[in-house]
Amino acid sequence: MTTISKSKCGKCGNAFNDDKLYFQKHSGVKFCEECFIKDTKRKIRKNLGKDILKNHITIAVGISGGKDSLVMAYVLNEFFKQIPNSKIIGIMVNEGIEGFRNDGIEKGIKFCEKFGIEYHIATFSEYIGANLDEIVNIAKEKNMTMNPCSFCGVIRRKILNRVAIEKKCDYLAIGHNLDDISQAVMMNYIEGDIKKLAILGKSSNSDKFVKRIKPLSKIPENEVKLFADILKMDYHKAPCPYSCLSYRSEVSDIIDMLEEKHAGTMYSIVAGYERLLEHLEVPGDITLCEKCGEPSALKICKVCSFLKDLGLEKNSKF
Ligand SMILES: [Zn+2]
Numbered sequence: 001m002t003t004i005s006k007s008k009c010g011k012c013g014n015a016f017n018d019d020k021l022y023f024q025k026h027s028g029v030k031f032c033e034e035c036f037i038k039d040t041k042r043k044i045r046k047n048l049g050k051d052i053l054k055n056h057i058t059i060a061v062g063i064s065g066g067k068d069s070l071v072m073a074y075v076l077n078e079f080f081k082q083i084p085n086s087k088i089i090g091i092m093v094n095e096g097i098e099g100f101r102n103d104g105i106e107k108g109i110k111f112c113e114k115f116g117i118e119y120h121i122a123t124f125s126e127y128i129g130a131n132l133d134e135i136v137n138i139a140k141e142k143n144m145t146m147n148p149c150s151f152c153g154v155i156r157r158k159i160l161n162r163v164a165i166e167k168k169c170d171y172l173a174i175g176h177n178l179d180d181i182s183q184a185v186m187m188n189y190i191e192g193d194i195k196k197l198a199i200l201g202k203s204s205n206s207d208k209f210v211k212r213i214k215p216l217s218k219i220p221e222n223e224v225k226l227f228a229d230i231l232k233m234d235y236h237k238a239p240c241p242y243s244c245l246s247y248r249s250e251v252s253d254i255i256d257m258l259e260e261k262h263a264g265t266m267y268s269i270v271a272g273y274e275r276l277l278e279h280l281e282v283p284g285d286i287t288l289c290e291k292c293g294e295p296s297a298l299k300i301c302k303v304c305s306f307l308k309d310l311g312l313e314k315n316s317k318f
Protein backbone atom coordinates (compact mmCIF):
# COMPACT_ATOMS: atom_id res chain seq x y z
CA MET A 1 0.00 0.00 0.00
CA THR A 2 1.34 3.43 -0.90
CA THR A 3 0.74 6.29 1.43
CA ILE A 4 0.27 9.75 -0.01
CA SER A 5 2.14 12.26 2.08
CA LYS A 6 0.44 15.39 3.26
CA SER A 7 1.71 18.92 3.62
CA LYS A 8 0.30 22.21 4.78
CA CYS A 9 -0.84 25.00 2.48
CA GLY A 10 1.44 27.97 3.10
CA LYS A 11 -1.54 30.34 3.07
CA CYS A 12 -4.45 28.77 4.98
CA GLY A 13 -2.41 26.26 6.98
CA ASN A 14 -4.72 23.32 6.23
CA ALA A 15 -3.17 19.95 5.36
CA PHE A 16 -3.62 18.50 1.87
CA ASN A 17 -2.35 15.53 -0.10
CA ASP A 18 0.83 16.65 -1.84
CA ASP A 19 -0.67 16.12 -5.29
CA LYS A 20 -3.34 18.71 -4.41
CA LEU A 21 -0.76 21.39 -3.60
CA TYR A 22 1.02 23.66 -6.05
CA PHE A 23 4.59 24.57 -5.16
CA GLN A 24 5.41 28.05 -6.43
CA LYS A 25 9.14 27.83 -6.85
CA HIS A 26 10.08 31.50 -6.93
CA SER A 27 8.20 32.30 -3.69
CA GLY A 28 8.79 28.96 -1.98
CA VAL A 29 5.09 28.79 -1.03
CA LYS A 30 2.84 25.74 -1.35
CA PHE A 31 -0.75 26.61 -2.29
CA CYS A 32 -3.95 24.61 -1.95
CA GLU A 33 -6.30 25.03 -4.91
CA GLU A 34 -8.55 27.53 -3.18
CA CYS A 35 -5.67 29.70 -1.96
CA PHE A 36 -4.01 29.54 -5.38
CA ILE A 37 -7.14 30.86 -7.11
CA LYS A 38 -7.51 33.58 -4.47
CA ASP A 39 -3.86 34.64 -4.72
CA THR A 40 -3.92 34.74 -8.53
CA LYS A 41 -7.02 36.96 -8.49
CA ARG A 42 -5.31 39.21 -5.93
CA LYS A 43 -2.31 39.62 -8.22
CA ILE A 44 -4.50 40.43 -11.22
CA ARG A 45 -6.48 42.96 -9.17
CA LYS A 46 -3.26 44.61 -8.01
CA ASN A 47 -1.94 44.68 -11.58
CA LEU A 48 -5.10 46.41 -12.85
CA GLY A 49 -5.09 49.03 -10.11
CA LYS A 50 -7.72 51.47 -8.89
CA ASP A 51 -7.65 53.60 -12.04
CA ILE A 52 -9.21 50.76 -14.01
CA LEU A 53 -11.35 49.03 -11.37
CA LYS A 54 -13.94 51.76 -10.95
CA ASN A 55 -17.41 52.95 -11.98
CA HIS A 56 -18.35 53.72 -15.58
CA ILE A 57 -15.66 51.62 -17.21
CA THR A 58 -16.24 49.33 -20.18
CA ILE A 59 -13.49 46.88 -21.07
CA ALA A 60 -13.23 45.12 -24.39
CA VAL A 61 -11.70 41.69 -23.82
CA GLY A 62 -10.07 39.91 -26.75
CA ILE A 63 -11.28 36.30 -26.61
CA SER A 64 -9.66 33.58 -28.72
CA GLY A 65 -11.09 30.65 -26.78
CA GLY A 66 -7.63 29.69 -25.48
CA LYS A 67 -6.79 29.41 -21.78
CA ASP A 68 -5.25 32.87 -21.43
CA SER A 69 -8.20 34.78 -22.85
CA LEU A 70 -10.77 32.75 -20.93
CA VAL A 71 -8.98 33.08 -17.59
CA MET A 72 -8.60 36.82 -18.20
CA ALA A 73 -12.28 37.23 -19.12
CA TYR A 74 -13.38 35.13 -16.13
CA VAL A 75 -11.42 37.20 -13.61
CA LEU A 76 -12.31 40.56 -15.18
CA ASN A 77 -15.98 39.57 -15.24
CA GLU A 78 -15.83 38.65 -11.54
CA PHE A 79 -14.32 42.03 -10.71
CA PHE A 80 -16.51 44.18 -12.94
CA LYS A 81 -19.88 42.61 -12.23
CA GLN A 82 -19.53 43.99 -8.72
CA ILE A 83 -18.87 47.54 -9.91
CA PRO A 84 -21.92 49.68 -10.81
CA ASN A 85 -22.17 50.87 -14.43
CA SER A 86 -19.03 48.98 -15.45
CA LYS A 87 -18.83 45.87 -17.61
CA ILE A 88 -16.74 43.80 -19.96
CA ILE A 89 -17.53 42.92 -23.58
CA GLY A 90 -15.94 39.85 -25.15
CA ILE A 91 -14.62 40.37 -28.68
CA MET A 92 -13.81 37.40 -30.86
CA VAL A 93 -12.12 37.73 -34.23
CA ASN A 94 -12.79 35.00 -36.75
CA GLU A 95 -9.95 35.13 -39.27
CA GLY A 96 -11.37 32.12 -41.09
CA ILE A 97 -8.77 29.40 -40.77
CA GLU A 98 -10.47 26.22 -41.92
CA GLY A 99 -10.70 23.60 -39.20
CA PHE A 100 -9.09 25.73 -36.51
CA ARG A 101 -10.85 28.88 -35.52
CA ASN A 102 -14.42 27.63 -35.31
CA ASP A 103 -13.59 25.48 -32.31
CA GLY A 104 -12.02 28.43 -30.49
CA ILE A 105 -14.99 30.67 -31.31
CA GLU A 106 -17.43 28.00 -30.17
CA LYS A 107 -15.62 27.66 -26.85
CA GLY A 108 -15.56 31.44 -26.51
CA ILE A 109 -19.33 31.70 -27.14
CA LYS A 110 -20.13 28.92 -24.67
CA PHE A 111 -17.96 30.60 -22.07
CA CYS A 112 -19.57 34.05 -22.55
CA GLU A 113 -23.06 32.58 -22.43
CA LYS A 114 -22.28 30.59 -19.28
CA PHE A 115 -21.05 33.68 -17.44
CA GLY A 116 -23.52 36.17 -18.93
CA ILE A 117 -20.83 38.16 -20.76
CA GLU A 118 -21.94 40.32 -23.70
CA TYR A 119 -19.93 39.37 -26.79
CA HIS A 120 -19.31 40.39 -30.37
CA ILE A 121 -17.85 38.38 -33.23
CA ALA A 122 -15.94 40.19 -35.98
CA THR A 123 -14.55 38.55 -39.10
CA PHE A 124 -11.61 39.24 -41.41
CA SER A 125 -14.06 39.14 -44.33
CA GLU A 126 -16.14 42.00 -42.99
CA TYR A 127 -13.10 44.20 -42.27
CA ILE A 128 -10.74 43.41 -45.14
CA GLY A 129 -12.95 41.58 -47.62
CA ALA A 130 -11.29 38.16 -47.41
CA ASN A 131 -10.42 35.62 -44.75
CA LEU A 132 -6.89 34.49 -43.92
CA ASP A 133 -7.03 31.27 -45.97
CA GLU A 134 -8.16 33.28 -49.03
CA ILE A 135 -5.44 35.87 -48.47
CA VAL A 136 -2.75 33.18 -48.24
CA ASN A 137 -4.03 31.79 -51.57
CA ILE A 138 -4.18 35.18 -53.32
CA ALA A 139 -0.63 35.91 -52.12
CA LYS A 140 0.51 32.54 -53.49
CA GLU A 141 -1.15 33.18 -56.88
CA LYS A 142 0.45 36.62 -57.09
CA ASN A 143 3.85 35.26 -56.00
CA MET A 144 3.90 37.62 -53.04
CA THR A 145 5.83 36.58 -49.95
CA MET A 146 3.90 36.77 -46.74
CA ASN A 147 4.18 35.55 -43.20
CA PRO A 148 0.58 34.52 -42.34
CA CYS A 149 1.31 34.73 -38.61
CA SER A 150 2.52 38.28 -38.41
CA PHE A 151 -0.04 39.50 -40.97
CA CYS A 152 -2.83 37.81 -39.03
CA GLY A 153 -1.57 39.25 -35.73
CA VAL A 154 -1.56 42.81 -37.08
CA ILE A 155 -5.04 42.50 -38.63
CA ARG A 156 -6.46 40.94 -35.47
CA ARG A 157 -5.10 43.84 -33.41
CA LYS A 158 -6.55 46.36 -35.86
CA ILE A 159 -9.98 44.69 -35.74
CA LEU A 160 -9.98 44.39 -31.93
CA ASN A 161 -9.10 48.06 -31.69
CA ARG A 162 -11.78 49.05 -34.20
CA VAL A 163 -14.56 47.08 -32.46
CA ALA A 164 -13.46 48.42 -29.07
CA ILE A 165 -13.85 51.97 -30.45
CA GLU A 166 -17.25 51.16 -31.98
CA LYS A 167 -18.41 49.74 -28.64
CA LYS A 168 -17.10 52.84 -26.82
CA CYS A 169 -14.76 50.84 -24.61
CA ASP A 170 -12.29 52.56 -22.29
CA TYR A 171 -9.71 49.78 -22.45
CA LEU A 172 -8.85 46.78 -24.57
CA ALA A 173 -7.63 43.81 -22.53
CA ILE A 174 -5.19 41.39 -24.17
CA GLY A 175 -4.43 37.98 -22.64
CA HIS A 176 -0.63 38.05 -22.76
CA ASN A 177 0.91 36.24 -19.79
CA LEU A 178 4.29 36.68 -18.09
CA ASP A 179 5.96 34.18 -20.45
CA ASP A 180 4.68 36.01 -23.56
CA ILE A 181 5.92 39.36 -22.30
CA SER A 182 9.33 38.17 -21.12
CA GLN A 183 9.80 36.51 -24.54
CA ALA A 184 8.86 39.70 -26.40
CA VAL A 185 11.23 41.75 -24.22
CA MET A 186 14.15 39.32 -24.71
CA MET A 187 13.57 39.09 -28.47
CA ASN A 188 13.80 42.87 -28.76
CA TYR A 189 16.91 42.97 -26.54
CA ILE A 190 18.62 40.28 -28.60
CA GLU A 191 17.73 42.02 -31.85
CA GLY A 192 18.78 45.36 -30.35
CA ASP A 193 15.47 46.82 -31.42
CA ILE A 194 15.13 49.73 -29.01
CA LYS A 195 12.30 51.32 -31.00
CA LYS A 196 10.14 48.22 -30.71
CA LEU A 197 11.15 47.84 -27.08
CA ALA A 198 9.85 51.34 -26.34
CA ILE A 199 6.64 50.87 -28.34
CA LEU A 200 5.97 47.47 -26.68
CA GLY A 201 5.52 49.06 -23.29
CA LYS A 202 3.92 52.40 -24.08
CA SER A 203 0.37 53.12 -25.04
CA SER A 204 -0.46 55.49 -27.81
CA ASN A 205 -2.34 58.60 -26.71
CA SER A 206 -4.12 58.86 -30.05
CA ASP A 207 -7.92 58.78 -29.93
CA LYS A 208 -7.72 56.24 -32.77
CA PHE A 209 -6.45 53.71 -30.26
CA VAL A 210 -8.14 52.24 -27.24
CA LYS A 211 -5.63 51.99 -24.41
CA ARG A 212 -4.42 48.41 -24.11
CA ILE A 213 -4.07 46.58 -20.80
CA LYS A 214 -2.53 43.19 -20.04
CA PRO A 215 -4.13 41.89 -16.85
CA LEU A 216 -2.18 38.59 -16.90
CA SER A 217 1.23 40.19 -17.43
CA LYS A 218 2.43 39.07 -13.96
CA ILE A 219 1.04 35.54 -14.14
CA PRO A 220 3.28 32.82 -15.64
CA GLU A 221 1.76 30.57 -18.29
CA ASN A 222 1.83 27.41 -16.13
CA GLU A 223 -0.22 29.24 -13.49
CA VAL A 224 -2.76 30.46 -16.06
CA LYS A 225 -3.15 26.84 -17.15
CA LEU A 226 -3.43 25.64 -13.55
CA PHE A 227 -6.11 28.29 -12.87
CA ALA A 228 -8.10 27.16 -15.93
CA ASP A 229 -7.72 23.48 -15.01
CA ILE A 230 -8.72 23.93 -11.35
CA LEU A 231 -11.90 25.73 -12.50
CA LYS A 232 -12.42 23.04 -15.17
CA MET A 233 -12.61 25.59 -17.96
CA ASP A 234 -13.23 24.20 -21.43
CA TYR A 235 -10.64 26.02 -23.53
CA HIS A 236 -9.27 25.65 -27.05
CA LYS A 237 -5.93 23.83 -27.05
CA ALA A 238 -4.97 23.20 -30.69
CA PRO A 239 -2.06 25.24 -32.08
CA CYS A 240 -2.78 27.37 -35.14
CA PRO A 241 -1.89 25.53 -38.41
CA TYR A 242 -0.07 28.65 -39.66
CA SER A 243 1.96 28.91 -36.48
CA CYS A 244 5.55 29.86 -37.32
CA LEU A 245 7.02 30.89 -34.02
CA SER A 246 10.41 29.23 -34.46
CA TYR A 247 12.54 32.15 -33.26
CA ARG A 248 10.17 32.93 -30.41
CA SER A 249 10.18 29.30 -29.29
CA GLU A 250 14.00 29.27 -29.24
CA VAL A 251 13.99 32.34 -27.01
CA SER A 252 11.26 30.73 -24.93
CA ASP A 253 13.40 27.58 -24.45
CA ILE A 254 16.31 29.69 -23.20
CA ILE A 255 14.12 31.59 -20.74
CA ASP A 256 12.53 28.34 -19.52
CA MET A 257 15.97 26.87 -18.91
CA LEU A 258 17.02 29.92 -16.90
CA GLU A 259 13.72 29.92 -15.00
CA GLU A 260 14.24 26.25 -14.10
CA LYS A 261 17.70 26.97 -12.64
CA HIS A 262 16.96 30.41 -11.24
CA ALA A 263 13.29 30.66 -10.29
CA GLY A 264 11.97 34.18 -10.76
CA THR A 265 13.95 34.94 -13.93
CA MET A 266 10.83 35.82 -15.92
CA TYR A 267 9.68 38.25 -13.23
CA SER A 268 13.05 39.96 -13.19
CA ILE A 269 13.18 40.21 -17.01
CA VAL A 270 9.83 42.04 -16.99
CA ALA A 271 10.54 44.09 -13.84
CA GLY A 272 13.88 45.23 -15.26
CA TYR A 273 12.21 46.11 -18.52
CA GLU A 274 9.57 48.19 -16.70
CA ARG A 275 12.32 50.12 -14.90
CA LEU A 276 14.13 50.67 -18.17
CA LEU A 277 10.92 51.83 -19.83
CA GLU A 278 10.81 54.90 -17.58
CA HIS A 279 14.00 56.05 -19.34
CA LEU A 280 12.97 55.16 -22.88
CA GLU A 281 11.41 57.75 -25.10
CA VAL A 282 8.98 56.59 -27.76
CA PRO A 283 10.86 57.68 -30.87
CA GLY A 284 9.52 60.93 -32.22
CA ASP A 285 10.14 60.06 -35.85
CA ILE A 286 7.23 57.63 -35.96
CA THR A 287 4.53 58.90 -38.25
CA LEU A 288 1.02 57.59 -38.69
CA CYS A 289 -0.15 55.66 -41.75
CA GLU A 290 -2.27 57.92 -43.97
CA LYS A 291 -4.80 55.15 -44.55
CA CYS A 292 -5.30 53.40 -41.21
CA GLY A 293 -3.66 55.73 -38.69
CA GLU A 294 -1.39 53.11 -37.17
CA PRO A 295 2.21 54.02 -36.30
CA SER A 296 4.33 53.46 -39.38
CA ALA A 297 7.80 54.26 -40.66
CA LEU A 298 6.35 54.97 -44.11
CA LYS A 299 3.47 57.13 -45.37
CA ILE A 300 1.37 54.03 -45.96
CA CYS A 301 2.00 51.19 -43.50
CA LYS A 302 3.14 47.73 -44.54
CA VAL A 303 -0.29 46.17 -43.99
CA CYS A 304 -2.16 48.81 -45.99
CA SER A 305 0.25 48.51 -48.89
CA PHE A 306 0.09 44.72 -48.68
CA LEU A 307 -3.74 44.85 -48.85
CA LYS A 308 -3.39 47.14 -51.85
CA ASP A 309 -1.04 44.71 -53.59
CA LEU A 310 -3.49 41.90 -52.89
CA GLY A 311 -6.21 43.93 -54.60
CA LEU A 312 -8.23 44.16 -51.38
CA GLU A 313 -7.80 47.87 -50.79
CA LYS A 314 -11.33 48.78 -51.88
CA ASN A 315 -12.90 46.23 -49.52
CA SER A 316 -10.79 47.22 -46.51
CA LYS A 317 -12.36 49.23 -43.71
CA PHE A 318 -8.93 50.38 -42.56
ZN1 LIG B 1 -4.85 27.08 1.35
Ligand SMILES: [Zn+2]
Nearest residue numbers: 289292301304
Ligand atom coordinates in the same frame (compact mmCIF):
# COMPACT_ATOMS: atom_id res chain seq x y z
ZN1 LIG C 1 -2.02 51.49 -42.64
